[in-house]
Amino acid sequence: MSGETGIVLVERVSKSFDGFRALDEVSLAVRPGERVVICGPSGSGKSTLIRCINRLERHDSGRIVVDGVELGKDPRAIRAVRREVGMVFQQFNLFPHLTVLENLTLAPRRARGLPAAEARATAMHYLERVHIPEQAGKYPRQLSGGQQQRVAIARALCMKPKVMLFDEPTSALDPEMIKEVLDVMVELAMEGMTMLVVTHEMGFAQRVADRVVFMDQGQVEETAAPAQFFAEPASERARLFLGRVLGH
Amino acid sequence: MRSLRILALCLLLAACGSSTYSWGWYVVLPTTQQGTDNLRFLLSGLGWTVSVSLLAMLISVLLGLLVALPGISERRWLRLLNRGYVEIVRAVPVLVMLLWVYYGLPVVLGISLDAFAAAVLALALSDSAFEAEIFRGGIQSVARGQHEAAEALGLSWTDKMRYVVLPQALRRVLPPLGNQFAYMLKMSALASVIGLTELTRRANELVVNVYRPLEIYSFLVLEYLVLILLVSWLVRRVERRLGSDESRA
Ligand SMILES: Nc1ncnc2c1ncn2[C@@H]1O[C@H](COP(=O)(O)OP(=O)(O)OP(=O)(O)O)[C@@H](O)[C@H]1O
Ligand SMILES: [Mg+2]
Numbered sequence: 001m002s003g004e005t006g007i008v009l010v011e012r013v014s015k016s017f018d019g020f021r022a023l024d025e026v027s028l029a030v031r032p033g034e035r036v037v038i039c040g041p042s043g044s045g046k047s048t049l050i051r052c053i054n055r056l057e058r059h060d061s062g063r064i065v066v067d068g069v070e071l072g073k074d075p076r077a078i079r080a081v082r083r084e085v086g087m088v089f090q091q092f093n094l095f096p097h098l099t100v101l102e103n104l105t106l107a108p109r110r111a112r113g114l115p116a117a118e119a120r121a122t123a124m125h126y127l128e129r130v131h132i133p134e135q136a137g138k139y140p141r142q143l144s145g146g147q148q149q150r151v152a153i154a155r156a157l158c159m160k161p162k163v164m165l166f167d168e169p170t171s172a173l174d175p176e177m178i179k180e181v182l183d184v185m186v187e188l189a190m191e192g193m194t195m196l197v198v199t200h201e202m203g204f205a206q207r208v209a210d211r212v213v214f215m216d217q218g219q220v221e222e223t224a225a226p227a228q229f230f231a232e233p234a235s236e237r238a239r240l241f242l243g244r245v246l247g248h
Numbered sequence: 249m250r251s252l253r254i255l256a257l258c259l260l261l262a263a264c265g266s267s268t269y270s271w272g273w274y275v276v277l278p279t280t281q282q283g284t285d286n287l288r289f290l291l292s293g294l295g296w297t298v299s300v301s302l303l304a305m306l307i308s309v310l311l312g313l314l315v316a317l318p319g320i321s322e323r324r325w326l327r328l329l330n331r332g333y334v335e336i337v338r339a340v341p342v343l344v345m346l347l348w349v350y351y352g353l354p355v356v357l358g359i360s361l362d363a364f365a366a367a368v369l370a371l372a373l374s375d376s377a378f379e380a381e382i383f384r385g386g387i388q389s390v391a392r393g394q395h396e397a398a399e400a401l402g403l404s405w406t407d408k409m410r411y412v413v414l415p416q417a418l419r420r421v422l423p424p425l426g427n428q429f430a431y432m433l434k435m436s437a438l439a440s441v442i443g444l445t446e447l448t449r450r451a452n453e454l455v456v457n458v459y460r461p462l463e464i465y466s467f468l469v470l471e472y473l474v475l476i477l478l479v480s481w482l483v484r485r486v487e488r489r490l491g492s493d494e495s496r497a
Contacts, residue, residue: 054399054400056396056399056400079402079404080402082399082400082401082402083402085400086400087397087400089393089396089397091393093391093393093394093396093397094397095394095397095398095412095416096416097415097416097419106401106403106411106412107401107402107403110403110404110407110411111401111402111403111404111407112402155401156400156401159401159402
């Protein structure tokens with residue numbers, strides 16, 4: 001592993017779904033503490049890319065190395081990576097039969113072997129960080145969408161991950177709830193968390209991203225600093241995409 | 249259509265009422281010593297009926313779950329294993345299974361089972377195929393996102409199933425499981441043919457001594473009805489208890 005810098009390394013990764021090439025030789029290296037925003041038109045492979053990073057999807061070829069562990073067939077390696085990589089989904093995917101607190105303590109207890117008291121303390125700590133400690137005893141369905149997504153973020157953070165993946169975390173939210181979730185994400189970025197965020201929230205990208213990765217048709221079309229990317233994208237496709245997203 | 253059926257029912261009742269049959273309910277009423285003895289005799293089968301059904305249900309649920317799990321695997325051969333089990337076991341009539349276990353197993357495996365063990369085993373096996381299908385359906389009804397969230401958190405397959413998927417699946421399969429339990433209670437009557445002295449066997453025995461089949465079998469119907477109503481009531485209680493987890497305001 002020596003000589004390789006980066007907590008997430010994606011090298012020439014391809015992935016097809018029944019003949020359809022969702023990822024086409026994608027390469028990406030993320031340094032510790034870096035914030036990368038991934039954007040691109042629908043179907044361009046953004047979700048597939050970040051889902052490959054914690055092996056929710058299997059890549060067909062190429063290499064993915066996370067924190068020095070290469071993802072392959074070995075289930076122990078896969079779980080080791082998943083423990084270090086938090087994921088936040090568009091649809092929250094909270095466990096509906098568990099309380100907020102139980103949602104947060106399950107994985108630390110079962111996958112990290114934390115004692116119950118310690119897991120609870122960690123959970124309360126992160127619930128405070130996402131500003132909803134008072135909801136600990138409730139069930140997910142009793143919370144608003146924005147609250148649910150913040151619980152989902154806290155749930156991932158309770159595993160003390162080294163990297164956080166976000167797949168359109170605000171796309172399923174009502175407009176008035178987007179800000180509360182983005183605020184939490186901005187705070188997380190300020191604290192130095194390594195983040196890969198698929199989002200169309202260009203304001204967020206401008207504020208916190210170190211880099212914007214623009215994907216199209218399964219390929220990384222362009223990578224640039226946000227200032228550069230938003231001012232004058234290099235590719236025609238990125239220009240078209242930005243025009244649509246920013247409503248120009 | 250509906251009124252036709254009601255009419256038919258009325259005619260049937262009228263026929264009963266006007267028939268020359270003279271009822272002898274005293275054989276199953278505690279008004280005489282004989283009636284009390286008969287009742288005690290009939291009810292002495294209750295323990296076997298309940299214990300056979302409960303034990304067979306317990307085993308068939310566990311077995312069904314065990315069979316359901318390969319049915320949701322990504323591996324084809326595991327799914328085939330599940331299919332094979334379900335199709336074969338489901339095709340055997342319960343009575344045939346019972347006779348086969350009771351008379352056939354001793355020959356094939358050299359182990360002989362008493363009527364109780366044979367009844368439990370046969371009923372459990374028969375029902376496990378249905379249980380397996382119920383569980384498979386329940387597990388598959390849990391959203392993909394639940395699996396993904398559990399996996400993304402680094403939970404092992406066992407922990408994912410135990411803490412995330414199965415608790416949600418179980419809530420959904422409770423009504424069909426209750427149904428299956430009612431069915432099991434009724435199927436336990438078949439154990440009478442291999443000599444288990446459960447409710448139906450007791451009724452048969454009494455009919456031989458006291459020739460009052462209509463009264464005795466009517467009482468038998470009543471016994472099963474009470475048992476099954478009890479099961480329905482219990483299942484609904486459990487459902488409400490589990491459901492309250494998610495809906496408590
Ligand atoms: N499980 C799957 N089976 C078949 N095809 C899939 C599957 N997942 C994704 N695809 C296809 O792969 C392509 C890339 O999908 P992906 O979800 O990565 O796109 P995306 O960039 O995240 O799009 P969106 O912005 O709509 O979320 C799409 O054409 C999609 O239809
Ligand atoms: Mg997507």
